[in-house]
Amino acid sequence: MSDLKVLIVDDEPGIRSGISRILRNYRVGYPFLEEDFGFTLTEAETGEIALEILEKQEIDIVLLDNKLPGMEGIDVLEQINKRNYDTAVMMITSYASLELAVTATKRGAYNFVPKPFTPEELRGAIESITKHLFLKRMTKKMSETARQIRFQFLSVLSHELKSPINAIEGYLKIMQEKQAGTSIDDYMHMINRSIERITGMRSLIMDMLDLTRIENGTKSRNLKEVDIIECTKMAISSMEPMAIQKNIKILTAFPESLILTADSNEVEIICNNLISNAIKYNRDNGTVTVSIFTDKTNLNIIVEDTGIGINAEEQEFLFQEFMRIKNKKTQNISGSGLGLSIVKKIIELYNGTITVESQPDVGTKFIVKIPFKAQPA
Ligand SMILES: Nc1ncnc2c1ncn2[C@@H]1O[C@H](COP(=O)(O)OP(=O)(O)OP(=O)(O)O)[C@@H](O)[C@H]1O
Ligand SMILES: [Mg+2]
Numbered sequence: 001m002s003d004l005k006v007l008i009v010d011d012e013p014g015i016r017s018g019i020s021r022i023l024r025n026y027r028v029g030y031p032f033l034e035e036d037f038g039f040t041l042t043e044a045e046t047g048e049i050a051l052e053i054l055e056k057q058e059i060d061i062v063l064l065d066n067k068l069p070g071m072e073g074i075d076v077l078e079q080i081n082k083r084n085y086d087t088a089v090m091m092i093t094s095y096a097s098l099e100l101a102v103t104a105t106k107r108g109a110y111n112f113v114p115k116p117f118t119p120e121e122l123r124g125a126i127e128s129i130t131k132h133l134f135l136k137r138m139t140k141k142m143s144e145t146a147r148q149i150r151f152q153f154l155s156v157l158s159h160e161l162k163s164p165i166n167a168i169e170g171y172l173k174i175m176q177e178k179q180a181g182t183s184i185d186d187y188m189h190m191i192n193r194s195i196e197r198i199t200g201m202r203s204l205i206m207d208m209l210d211l212t213r214i215e216n217g218t219k220s221r222n223l224k225e226v227d228i229i230e231c232t233k234m235a236i237s238s239m240e241p242m243a244i245q246k247n248i249k250i251l252t253a254f255p256e257s258l259i260l261t262a263d264s265n266e267v268e269i270i271c272n273n274l275i276s277n278a279i280k281y282n283r284d285n286g287t288v289t290v291s292i293f294t295d296k297t298n299l300n301i302i303v304e305d306t307g308i309g310i311n312a313e314e315q316e317f318l319f320q321e322f323m324r325i326k327n328k329k330t331q332n333i334s335g336s337g338l339g340l341s342i343v344k345k346i347i348e349l350y351n352g353t354i355t356v357e358s359q360p361d362v363g364t365k366f367i368v369k370i371p372f373k374a375q376p377a
Pocket of ligand 2: 273276277335339340
C-alpha cells in the first residue's frame with residue numbers, strides 16, 4: 001500500500017478528530033494500479049503551525065480550513081503556492097463565497113469542500129484529489145524520462161555520426177583538390193572507405209529507429225508461421241564475409257526446419273546481432289557455434305564463441321542501451337552498443353529471455369529462450 005501524508009489544518013479539535021476518524025482506515029484504489037493508497041494524518045490548529053510542518057515534512061494533501069485564528073487559510077494557500085511544495089490543497093470552509101472560491105482556485109487549490117460535510121462527501125473529495133495527485137506525479141515522471149531518453153538519443157547520435165562525417169569530408173576534400181592524382185582509380189580506396197562509413201551510419205540510424213519503435217510500441221510486426229532455421233541461415237550468410245576476414249568457422253547444430261509463429265525480420269535481427277558479436281569479439285581462427293533446438297516449452301537459440309569473453313561485473317550491464325565494454329581488447333572494434341539492447345527488447349516481445357555465460361579469454365555463450373505452444377503435428 002502507498003501511503004499519502006495528509007495535513008489537517010483546522011482550529012476546531014472536533015473537526016480535526018472527525019476527519020482523522022473518517023480517513024484513518026480509508027483506502028483509495030484504481031483499477032489501473034496494483035496498490036491502494038492509505039492515509040497518514042497530521043494535524044495543525046493554525047496556519048502558522050501548518051507552514052512549519054510543511055517546511056519540515058513532505059505532505060501530499062492539505063485539508064485547509066479558511067477561517068483560522070491567525071493567518072487565514074487563503075493566505076496559507078498563497079504561501080504553499082509560492083514555496084512550490086509538491087502538495088495538493090483542498091479548502092474546507094463554512095463560509096464559502098464565490099469570491100473566496102475564485103481566489104483559492106487562482107492560488108492553486110485543487111477543490112473546495114463546504115462545511116459541514118458527510119463522511120461520504122469527504123471520502124469522495126479525497127478520492128478525487130488522490131487520483132489528481134497520482135496522475136500529476138506520473139505525468140511529470142514520464143515527461144522527465146522522455147526528456148532524458150531524447151537527450152541520450154541525440155547525444156549518442158551526434159557523437160557517433162561526427163567521426164564518419166569528418167572522415168568522408170576529409171576524403172572529399174582530398175578528391176576536390178586532386179591531391180592523390182588525376183585518375184579516379186587513385187581515389188578508389190577513399191571511395192570504398194566512404195561507402196563503408198555511410199553504411200555504418202545508416203545502420204546506426206536504423207538501429208536507433210528500431211529501438212524507438214519497439215519502445216513506444218509502434219514497430220510494425222508481421223507475425224506468421226516462419227522457418228526459424230531459414231531466418232538463421234540468412235543471418236549466417238550475411239555474416240560470413242565478416243567471419244572470413246578473421247578466419248572464423250561458423251558451426252551449426254540445428255534441425256532442417258523449425259516452424260514457429262514469429263516475425264522473420266525480428267528473428268533475423270536477433271541472430272544477426274548475436275552472430276555478429278560472436279565474430280567481432282572473437283579471436284582470429286576462432287569458432288562460432290549456433291545451436292537451435294526445442295524442448296517442451298521453449299525454442300532455444302544458443303550462440304557460442306571462443307572470443308575475448310566478458311567478466312561478471314560487465315555482464316550485468318550488457319543489455320543496456322549504448323553499453324560498450326571499453327578495454328584494450330575492444331578498443332579497435334567498432335559498434336554503437338545498441339545491438340544487445342534491441343535483441344533483448346525483441347525477445348521480450350515474445351515473452352522470452354536472454355542470458356549470458358562467459359569467461360574472459362575463453363568465450364561467451366548467449367542463450368535465448370522463447371516460450372512456444374507445441375505446434376500441432
Ligand atoms: N560475444 C561477445 N563476446 C564478448 N563481448 C561481447 C560479446 N557480445 C557483446 N559483447 C560486449 O557487449 C557490448 C555490447 O554489445 P552490443 O551488441 O549491444 O553492441 P556493439 O556490438 O558494441 O554495437 P552494435 O551491435 O550496435 O554494432 C559490446 O560492445 C561488447 O563489449
Ligand atoms: Mg553488437
